[in-house]
Amino acid sequence: MPPKEPVLVTCGLPYANGKCHIGHLRTYVPADIFVRALRKQGQNPVFVCGSDTHGTPIVVNAEEEKVTPKELVSKYHNHFEQVFKSMGINFSFYGNTDSPTSHARTTSIVEALIANGYVYPKTIRLAYCPKDKRFLPDRFVEGICPYCGASARGDECDQGCGKHLEPGEIKSAKCRICGTTAEYREQEHFFFRLSAFAGFLVDYLETLKGTPNAINYAKEWAKDLRDWCITRNLEWGVRFPGHDDLVVYVWVDAPIGYISFTEEWAAWQGEDWEKYWRRDSRIVHFIGGDIIYHHCIFWPAMLQGAGYTLPSDVVASGMLKIEDKKFSKSRGYVVWVDEDYLAKGFHPDLLRYYLASYTSHTKDLNFSWKVFQEKVNNELVAVLGNFIHRTVHFAHANFGGIPERTGGGIDGEVIDAITRAKAEVTSSFDEYEFKRLTDAVLALAAWGNTYFQSKEPWQLIKKDREQCAAVLRNCLQISGAIAILLEPVLPSKMEEAWGMLGQDGSVHDALFDDAVKEIKSRALEKPSVLFAKIEDSKIAEAEALLSSRVKAAESKANKASMIAPEDLARLDLRVGTVIKAEPIKGSDKLLRLEVDIGEAVPRQVVAGIAKTHASSALPGTQVVLVANMKPAKLFGVESRGMVLAADENGAVLLNPQTPVKNGTKIK
RNA sequence: AGCGGGGUAGGGUAGUCAGGAAAUCCCGACGGGCUCAUAACCCGUAGAUCCAUGGUUCGAAUCCAUGCCCCGCUACCA
Numbered sequence: 163m164p165p166k167e168p169v170l171v172t173c174g175l176p177y178a179n180g181k182c183h184i185g186h187l188r189t190y191v192p193a194d195i196f197v198r199a200l201r202k203q204g205q206n207p208v209f210v211c212g213s214d215t216h217g218t219p220i221v222v223n224a225e226e227e228k229v230t231p232k233e234l235v236s237k238y239h240n241h242f243e244q245v246f247k248s249m250g251i252n253f254s255f256y257g258n259t260d261s262p263t264s265h266a267r268t269t270s271i272v273e274a275l276i277a278n279g280y281v282y283p284k285t286i287r288l289a290y291c292p293k294d295k296r297f298l299p300d301r302f303v304e305g306i307c308p309y310c311g312a313s314a315r316g317d318e319c320d321q322g323c324g325k326h327l328e329p330g331e332i333k334s335a336k337c338r339i340c341g342t343t344a345e346y347r348e349q350e351h352f353f354f355r356l357s358a359f360a361g362f363l364v365d366y367l368e369t370l371k372g373t374p375n376a377i378n379y380a381k382e383w384a385k386d387l388r389d390w391c392i393t394r395n396l397e398w399g400v401r402f403p404g405h406d407d408l409v410v411y412v413w414v415d416a417p418i419g420y421i422s423f424t425e426e427w428a429a430w431q432g433e434d435w436e437k438y439w440r441r442d443s444r445i446v447h448f449i450g451g452d453i454i455y456h457h458c459i460f461w462p463a464m465l466q467g468a469g470y471t472l473p474s475d476v477v478a479s480g481m482l483k484i485e486d487k488k489f490s491k492s493r494g495y496v497v498w499v500d501e502d503y504l505a506k507g508f509h510p511d512l513l514r515y516y517l518a519s520y521t522s523h524t525k526d527l528n529f530s531w532k533v534f535q536e537k538v539n540n541e542l543v544a545v546l547g548n549f550i551h552r553t554v555h556f557a558h559a560n561f562g563g564i565p566e567r568t569g570g571g572i573d574g575e576v577i578d579a580i581t582r583a584k585a586e587v588t589s590s591f592d593e594y595e596f597k598r599l600t601d602a603v604l605a606l607a608a609w610g611n612t613y614f615q616s617k618e619p620w621q622l623i624k625k626d627r628e629q630c631a632a633v634l635r636n637c638l639q640i641s642g643a644i645a646i647l648l649e650p651v652l653p654s655k656m657e658e659a660w661g662m663l664g665q666d667g668s669v670h671d672a673l674f675d676d677a678v679k680e681i682k683s684r685a686l687e688k689p690s691v692l693f694a695k696i697e698d699s700k701i702a703e704a705e706a707l708l709s710s711r712v713k714a715a716e717s718k719a720n721k722a723s724m725i726a727p728e729d730l731a732r733l734d735l736r737v738g739t740v741i742k743a744e745p746i747k748g749s750d751k752l753l754r755l756e757v758d759i760g761e762a763v764p765r766q767v768v769a770g771i772a773k774t775h776a777s778s779a780l781p782g783t784q785v786v787l788v789a790n791m792k793p794a795k796l797f798g799v800e801s802r803g804m805v806l807a808a809d810e811n812g813a814v815l816l817n818p819q820t821p822v823k824n825g826t827k828i829k
Numbered sequence: 830a831g832c833g834g835g836g837u838a839g840g841g842u843a844g845u846c847a848g849g850a851a852a853u854c855c856c857g858a859c860g861g862g863c864u865c866a867u868a869a870c871c872c873g874u875a876g877a878u879c880c881a882u883g884g885u886u887c888g889a890a891u892c893c894a895u896g897c898c899c900c901g902c903u904a905c906c907a
Contacts, residue, residue, distance in 0.1 A: 180906090379832075383902095450907030451902085453907080455902075480834090481900075481901070481907080488900090491906085492905050519841095526899095552865055553865090554866095601842085601854075612871065612872095614865080615863080618865090
C-alpha cells in the first residue's frame with residue numbers, strides 16, 4: 163500500500179566524535195533496506211543523513227586531542243561517510259550539521275519560533291567554574307538531583323529518578339573537569355515553550371506511525387512537558403540569533419539537519435526540498451531507541467511551531483549486545499565496523515543479513531561471532547547459496563543455460579510459492595519487521611531445495627529431457643525471485659546472483675513485481691561460489707581480538723577503578739578530638755593517640771605521623787578517623803582505627819574546616 | 830522511585846489484542862536417505878512445568894490480580 167506523496171527517509175545522525183561500530187548499523191542498515199524496498203515497489207524515496215557536529219562532548223574531546231572541533235568533526239565525518247558507503251548504505255545525501263545550509267536553516271527555524279511567540283528569555287542561575295573561568299553547560303556539571311537527591315549530571319538525573327534537568331536546577335554543582343565547586347552566576351537564556359504544545363502532541367502521537375516502542379514511550383512523556391532551555395554558553399555551534407555569546411542547544415540543530423540535508427540534496431539534484439518539508443509528504447525517521455524523546459516530543463513541536471511538515475513515522479531500533487554482554491566501548495564490548503569487520507575481509511552483505519535476520523527490529527540484538535558464522539554457513543551458504551548454485555550449475559552443465567520454454571509456463575505451485583514470499587516481504591515493511599523479510603525469502607529457498615529434490619532432475623535428464631528442462635526453468639525462476647526479493651538486504655551479493663542468472667540490467671532496478679515475470683531463455687556461464695563458508699579459524703581470530711580488547715579494558719579499569727556510592731558507605735568515617743598523644747617506644751614514626759569520637763571510651767589509635775607532628779601539639783586537635791578499621795597491633799600497641807592524612811612529604815592531618823561535635827559522621 | 834518494552838525447547842521466533850484438541854517456524858543436536866550441488870540437499874526424531882503464585886472459565890501461553898527477573902530512558906550509545 164505505498165502512498166503516492168513524496169517519501170523522505172532519514173537516519174538518526176551519528177555523533178562525529180567516535181568511530182562507527184556495529185551498534186550504529188543496527189539503525190542504518192534497516193533504514194537502507196527499507197529505502198531499497200520502497201524503490202522495489204516503484205517509489206522514489208529520498209534518503210538523507212549526516213554527521214551531528216555540535217554539542218559539548220565534541221568540544222571536550224577536541225580540547226583533549228588538541229585539535230579544533232572542526233578538525234575533529236571532519237575526521238569522523240569522513241570516516242562515517244566511507245564506512246556507510248562500504249556497507250552498501252546508499253544515502254541520497256550525507257551532510258553535516260556544521261554546513262552553511264544547516265546553520266541557515268537552524269537560524270531560520272529559531273527565528274520563526276521566536277516570531278511565533280514560542281521562545282522567551284529568562285534569567286537563570288548557572289553553574290560557573292571559577293577556576294576554568296567558564297559556564298558549565300550540561301554534562302560539564304555534576305551534582306545532586308533537586309527531585310530525588312541522587313547524584314546527577316547537569317542535564318539529567320542519571321543515577322536516580324531519570325528526570326531531565328534544566329540548566330541551573332542541579333544542586334551542589336561541581337565542575338566535572340577540575341572538580342571545583344561551581345559558583346552560580348545569573349545569565350539570560352532562551353526557552354522553547356514546549357508546554358504550549360501539550361495538546362497538539364497528544365493528538366499528534368495518536369496519528370504517528372512507526373514502532374510501538376517509540377510511540378508508547380512518547381505518549382507518557384507528552385503528559386508532563388516543561389519548557390526547554392535552548393541556548394548554551396559555548397563557542398562551537400549555531401549562534402543564537404542576536405546573541406553572539408550563545409549557541410543553540412545541539413538538540414535543536416541536530417534534527418534540523420534532516421531538513422538542511424534535504425535542501426542540499428535538492429539543490430544538487432535540481433529538486434524542490436519544500437515538497438518534503440512544507441507540503442504533504444511521508445517522513446520516516448529511523449532512530450536508536452535512546453533518542454525517542456527528541457524525535458517524538460521535541461522535534462514535532464519545533465516543526466509545528468515553525469510551520470513545517472511533521473514526521474509520519476518514527477522507527478526506533480532496539481539496542482545491541484556483543485556476545486550477550488551490554489554494548490560498552492569502555493568495557494571492550496564493541497565491534498568496530500572498519501577495523502574489526504571490513505578490514506578482516508568479511509563481506510558487508512553478511513553483516514547486513516545478520517542485523518536484519520536476527521530478531522525483531524525493536525528488541526535487543528545480540529551480535530556473536532559464533533552465531534554470525536552459523537547464520538552465514540547454514541542459511542546463506544547451505545540453503546540459499548546452494549540452491550542458486552545447484553540450479554545454475556545443473557542448467558549450465560546440461561543445457562548450457564536457461565532452457566527454452568517447451569510446454570507450459572512456470573508451474574502454478576512455483577508461482578504460488580513466489581507470490582507468498584513476495585506478499586510476506588512487502589508486508590514486513592508495514593510493521594518495520596525486517597526479520598520477516600529474510601525468513602520469507604529463506605523459506606522460499608528451502609521450498610526450492612525441496613522442489614528440486616523431489617523432482618530429481620538428475621534422474622529426469624536421463625529419461626525425459628523436456629520434463630527436466632521444465633523443472634530447471636522453475637528452479638531458475640525461483641532463483642531470480644530470490645535475487646529480487648533479497649536485494650534490499652544483500653544488494654551486492656544479489657547483484658552477483660543476478661549476473662549468474664544472466665538477467666538484463668541490474669537487480670537494483672528490478673521491482674518486486676518482476677519476481678513473478680517469466681524468466682527468459684539464455685546461455686549461462688558456469689556459476690561461481692556466491693557465499694563461501696566462513697572457516698572456524700577466521701571466527702576464532704575475531705573472537706580473540708574481542709576478548710583481548712575486553713581484557714585490556716578490564717585491566718585498565720582495575721588500575722583506576724570507579725567505586726559506587728555504596729562502596730563509600732562501607733567506610734565509617736568520623737570526626738574525633740585527640741585527647742592524648744605519646745610516642746611509641748622503639749618507633750620513630752608512630753604515635754599512640756587516644757581519640758574521642760563520642761564513644762564512652764576514647765579510641766586508641768596508632769598513627770604514623772611522628773615525623774611531622776609532635777605529640778605535645780596534638781591534644782585538642784580534631785582529626786578524621788576511619789572508625790570501622792579492622793583492629794591491628796603495631797609495636798605491641800593495638801590500633802582501633804586510622805587517622806586520615808594527606809600524603810605530601812610526610813603526613814598532613816585532615817580536619818574539619820570548623821570544629822564539629824565528636825563522632826560526627828563524614829559522608 | 831517512575832514510565833516504557835520484555836520473560837514461549839540450547840539460540841532466535843509465531844501465537845497473546847478478538848481464550849478452545851499441552852504450541853509455529855528457522856538455526857543448532859541426533860538418526861536415516863539421496864547424490865545435481867559449496868560434505869551440500871531431502872526425510873524423520875528428541876527437546877518447552879509457555880517466569881511464579883493465585884483467580885475467572887467447561888476450557889488459559891492468551892483474560893484478571895499479586896510477585897520475581899531482564900532491558901531501555903540512565904556513563905561511554907544507534
